[in-house]
Amino acid sequence: MVSRVIPVDSFDFVLxxxxxxxxxxxxLPSLFHRFQIGQFGDNSRIIGASRSQMDRAGFQDHxxxxxxxxxxxxDKEAIAGFLDLLDYTPVDAKGDGGWDVLKSMLRxxxxxxxxxSVAPSLFGDIASRLKSTGCADDDSRIVVEKPFGxxxxxxxxxxxxxxxxxxxxxxxxxxxxxxKETVQNLMALRFANSLFEPLWNSSHIDHVQITVAETVxxxxxxxxxxxxxAMRDMVQNHLMQxxxxxxxxxxxxxxxxxxxxxxxxxxxxxxxxxxxxxxRGQYRESAAGGDSYRDHAGNPDSRTESYVAMKVEVxxxxxxxxxxxxxxxxxxxxxESEIAVFFRKPPHNIFGEDNELxxxxxxxxxxxxxxxxxxxxxxDPGPGGMRLTGANLDMTFxxxxxxxxxxxxxxxxxxxxxxxxxxxxxxxxxxxxAWAWADPIIHAWEESGQAPQQYDQGGSGPDDSLxxxxxxxxxxxxIEA
Ligand SMILES: NC(=O)C1=CN([C@@H]2O[C@H](COP(=O)(O)OP(=O)(O)OC[C@H]3O[C@@H](n4cnc5c(N)ncnc54)[C@H](OP(=O)(O)O)[C@@H]3O)[C@@H](O)[C@H]2O)C=CC1
Ligand SMILES: O=C1O[C@H](COP(=O)(O)O)[C@@H](O)[C@H](O)[C@H]1O
Numbered sequence: 001m002v003s004r005v006i007p008v009d010s011f012d013f014v015l016x017x018x019x020x021x022x023x024x025x026x027x028l029p030s031l032f033h034r035f036q037i038g039q040f041g042d043n044s045r046i047i048g049a050s051r052s053q054m055d056r057a058g059f060q061d062h063x064x065x066x067x068x069x070x071x072x073x074x075d076k077e078a079i080a081g082f083l084d085l086l087d088y089t090p091v092d093a094k095g096d097g098g099w100d101v102l103k104s105m106l107r108x109x110x111x112x113x114x115x116x117s118v119a120p121s122l123f124g125d126i127a128s129r130l131k132s133t134g135c136a137d138d139d140s141r142i143v144v145e146k147p148f149g150x151x152x153x154x155x156x157x158x159x160x161x162x163x164x165x166x167x168x169x170x171x172x173x174x175x176x177x178x179x180k181e182t183v184q185n186l187m188a189l190r191f192a193n194s195l196f197e198p199l200w201n202s203s204h205i206d207h208v209q210i211t212v213a214e215t216v217x218x219x220x221x222x223x224x225x226x227x228x229x230a231m232r233d234m235v236q237n238h239l240m241q242x243x244x245x246x247x248x249x250x251x252x253x254x255x256x257x258x259x260x261x262x263x264x265x266x267x268x269x270x271x272x273x274x275x276x277x278x279x280r281g282q283y284r285e286s287a288a289g290g291d292s293y294r295d296h297a298g299n300p301d302s303r304t305e306s307y308v309a310m311k312v313e314v315x316x317x318x319x320x321x322x323x324x325x326x327x328x329x330x331x332x333x334x335x336e337s338e339i340a341v342f343f344r345k346p347p348h349n350i351f352g353e354d355n356e357l358x359x360x361x362x363x364x365x366x367x368x369x370x371x372x373x374x375x376x377x378x379x380d381p382g383p384g385g386m387r388l389t390g391a392n393l394d395m396t397f398x399x400x401x402x403x404x405x406x407x408x409x410x411x412x413x414x415x416x417x418x419x420x421x422x423x424x425x426x427x428x429x430x431x432x433x434a435w436a437w438a439d440p441i442i443h444a445w446e447e448s449g450q451a452p453q454q455y456d457q458g459g460s461g462p463d464d465s466l467x468x469x470x471x472x473x474x475x476x477x478x479i480e481a
Contacts, residue, residue: 010041017117018048029071030410059088124161131165152435179409202322222296256422280452281307281462309465337366371396
């Protein structure tokens with residue numbers, strides 16, 4: 001099956017922070033891939049805007065380098081075609097310089113998208129100048145990167161700054177996990193099949209495990225990360241979104257507000273997490289003497305967590321009695337993200353003591369090998385009588401849908417901005433609700449002053465995370481290389 005490309009209308013895409021790290025590693029390569037497969041409307045243009053003094057040719061050189069280095073681009077004709085769409089103007093987010101030139105580059109009647117790939121401290125300045133200079137109109141989209149705030153108060157301040165100039169319907173808050181193919185597939189699995197929904201509740205589901213394990217350290221971004229930690233960097237946003245999509249009620253339709261209303265209800269139903277239900281970890285120096293978290297942070301006393309595991313309760317009719325266990329960490333054994341849904345065991349065993357019954361388990365693998373797997377119990381084939389064994393119904397997308405094409409999460413999300421579809425973007429109230437849940441947890445840590453438990457690099461996290469499960473007579477799925 002070849003994926004169908006549905007072209008978008010032509011647009012003016014203004015990339016603030018066009019000379020920055022995220023632009024060159026993700027945004028520009030993603031735009032190029034969508035251009036290369038023919039998704040752009042005919043007159044589309046991309047305008048880079050940053051502080052650096054550079055002309056159009058200089059920006060084209062910068063972008064060519066980014067596409068070759070980070071986008072795997074080799075097709076000279078496609079690269080030349082893409083570079084043709086580019087323009088550049090220096091713009092100072094905090095001053096008046098460059099805005100009149102930017103305004104003169106924008107065309108009447110085209111979709112305008114302003115992507116703010118800059119520090120959040122510049123969001124308010126840019127939003128305000130976009131409006132006061134007439135660069136943005138009432139249909140323009142404004143896209144903002146994470147982190148969306150550091151806590152509830154700062155997220156509220158960002159929302160206020162953006163909403164002073166743009167309607168909520170124009171604001172696209174990026175959480176790149178929502179652009180991942182299998183994350184969207186979770187909604188298809190739940191709401192496009194009649195098989196699962198009747199079982200999707202605490203009567204049939206014992207518990208859910210959501211894991212985002214990373215092998216990378218914080219090296220190179222230790223300064224930023226030490227102010228953030230796993231809770232702010234991953235749990236409040238990415239894991240929260242996975243939890244919401246797993247736990248939410250069926251929306252009445254697949255529309256931005258219908259989906260986001262249901263996600264918001266999940267966040268609002270979260271119980272406060274008690275300290276005994278959270279484990280924080282920090283990676284120590286490796287056996288080979290490799291740098292520790294504290295070395296990477298440049299802070300020998302750091303109490304910031306690079307790992308967190310927690311038991312979360314969703315307090316509503318559907319989920320009462322079914323805990324969600326979340327965990328994420330750096331420097332773990334392997335890169336592996338998944339949602340594992342553990343069903344309850346069959347209520348009665350007709351096969352006798354020699355055949356212990358296993359529970360069914362549905363695993364939604366987000367990365368690296370995207371797919372869906374259902375663990376079932378079958379008869380062990382052969383003449384050995386009625387002996388039971390486990391068997392997996394495995395749908396690895398690379399095998400079952402080999403020509404479906406893969407796309408980076410940013411590709412999908414940027415095209416949705418042009419289409420004007422906010423379903424996969426966080427609404428302001430959602431982000432604030434997530435911070436309102438996370439803030440007390442973080443404050444309690446800060447007040448206690450307790451250091452996270454040290455854990456080995458290349459393992460599966462701190463020992464206490466095992467106890468979190470053992471206490472409930474459960475086990476984590478192994479993080480396996
Ligand atoms: N890098 C990453 O992997 C990720 C980044 N993010 C987020 O994306 C955003 C950008 O991050 P990143 O690319 O790493 O940051 P960088 O520091 O690499 O780039 C910052 C960009 O902002 C521009 N800039 C700074 N000050 C001004 C100003 N006064 N006026 C106009 N432009 C200005 C810089 O322009 P110039 O260089 O010309 O001065 C540069 O292009 C941040 O919000 C970050 O949190 C989110 C997820 C991952
Ligand atoms: O937002 C972030 O995400 C990455 C993990 O993203 P993935 O797509 O590679 O799973 C994480 O490493 C980073 O710390 C965080 O800021």
